[in-house]
């Protein structure tokens with residue numbers, strides 16, 4: 001088995017005076033989808049933000065593709081091959097869809113074959129190509145946010161709750177796109193509260209509780225064990 | 241830009257009222273010009289005042305454009321910005337004084353060459369000064385507004401005193417290059433050549449800036465950075481470097497504005513930048529922090545109002561601009577063209 005694409009060991013992150021991450025140990029294998037699950041407020045978003053460098057880890061190490069990136073500035077982490085889809089989508093509202101996508105391709109012009117692929121999974125982006133991104137619907141903004149990560153080939157995608165607040169039809173578009181990305185061999189670390197989406201996409205799972213990972217295993221194992229789900233995540237996933 | 245997909249884009253989601261709302265600030269300039277016409281009565285005085293108001297507006301815009309981006313990108317309040325205006329004026333005017341034989345000659349080519357050299361020298365010096373100012377004064381106080389105000393005001397005072405040390409304590413009077421002197425008559429109104437030139441130059445600069453912001457990647461990065469700097473970094477761009485570049489460019493533009501303002505007033509003082517900053521801040525605030533287009537419209541409004549009121553009721557000129565700011569903020573608390581900030 002090849003070495004993992006991402007490893008966190010003993011990562012602690014403070015936000016202001018609060019100790020939010022209290023020693024996160026997490027391994028993301030190459031290829032496939034690793035689900036990061038857990039109740040609201042346990043630190044999933046903080047974990048992703050620490051990986052991309054929006055929060056600086058106070059202790060522990062983050063190893064990406066064999067390289068210690070713990071102290072690296074965010075732009076260097078991105079250029080090393082990490083794509084980030086934040087929980088709030090991070091759309092540049094005053095820019096057009098096109099301009100958002102041009103910026104997403106940081107290392108050169110947009111690749112037209114990739115763009116065709118993106119349009120095929122997210123047709124509305126083609127329709128609204130020249131429109132201000134701020135005028136898109138919530139689902140379309142989420143598509144744009146994921147499309148930006150897809151604009152270049154990344155070694156790892158960090159995706160935070162891509163189906164949050166979306167209508168069922170759009171959730172299935174989103175899940176289809178993520179499956180497409182997965183089938184291309186991408187490594188994805190995905191936070192997802194919708195358990196049916198998580199079950200359909202996830203290969204391995206890490207569950208958080210109070211700023212730590214308290215369970216890791218295979219998705220199949222968790223999916224077939226309702227009592228385990230109940231214990232690890234309470235009602236949050238039954239809600240969907 | 242990237243290959244456009246073959247289709248007609250749909251804008252059905254943008255309602256008509258929303259589109260009118262976005263364009264409303266653009267209409268304020270003609271409205272202001274029309275109100276000026278009604279209030280002043282005499283068409284020739286109105287035309288003269290309109291040209292000088294637009295000229296003043298263009299110069300204020302040039303001074304304000306860097307400041308609004310510096311605030312928008314890094315949330316930095318720079319009260320020292322006025323220092324670059326003064327330094328630019330002193331450097332530029334010194335060059336013009338040295339080139340007295342060029343500026344005194346009745347040759348357009350020699351005059352323009354002298355002004356160009358003055359502007360280039362002023363922009364290089366103020367750009368370099370801006371670079372040092374960012375490193376030494378601004379960088380240690382990121383994220384702390386109160387400290388930023390104190391420290392940048394301190395920087396302003398130090399630079400003003402340096403001007404006194406280098407150029408002496410007195411104001412310096414100057415005359416414009418020979419071919420830029422005087423006025424011509426148009427429709428019965430006297431229009432100073434220099435003011436018309438300032439209007440044209442300001443317009444060209446604004447159009448050029450818009451092209452940079454719309455058509456170049458660095459322009460896109462700056463616009464995106466004003467909205468969501470964190471995301472710009474997550475896409476791999478070093479926002480710090482972009483910010484330093486914008487700070488330097490903004491300082492150099494302030495220096496350019498200083499030269500133009502010095503030629504307009506035909507006198508320069510160490511405190512001239514500080515005096516202009518009141519209007520510059522009004523423009524940045526009513527335009528919407530971080531919005532270059534907003535600053536442009538705001539500057540034209542301020543320049544026009546200042547000139548109309550100075551003619552109608554001189555004592556109320558500055559008060560009128562503060563009233564304008566109050567009115568705009570009551571209408572749009574975030575300024576006329578607010579930048580949509582993340583979160």
Ligand SMILES: Nc1ncnc2c1ncn2[C@@H]1O[C@H](COP(=O)(O)OP(=O)(O)O)[C@@H](O)[C@H]1O
Pocket residue numbers: 015016018020038039040041042043044045046047
């Ligand atoms: N900017 C912030 N300031 C203060 N506390 C925060 C901030 N962001 C997150 N937190 C706190 O950190 C904890 C973990 O949050 P988060 O990582 O967003 O959880 P999750 O994504 O799992 O729902 C929560 O208790 C939350 O209140």
Ligand SMILES: [Mg+2]
Pocket residue numbers: 044045046087
């Ligand atoms: Mg979250």
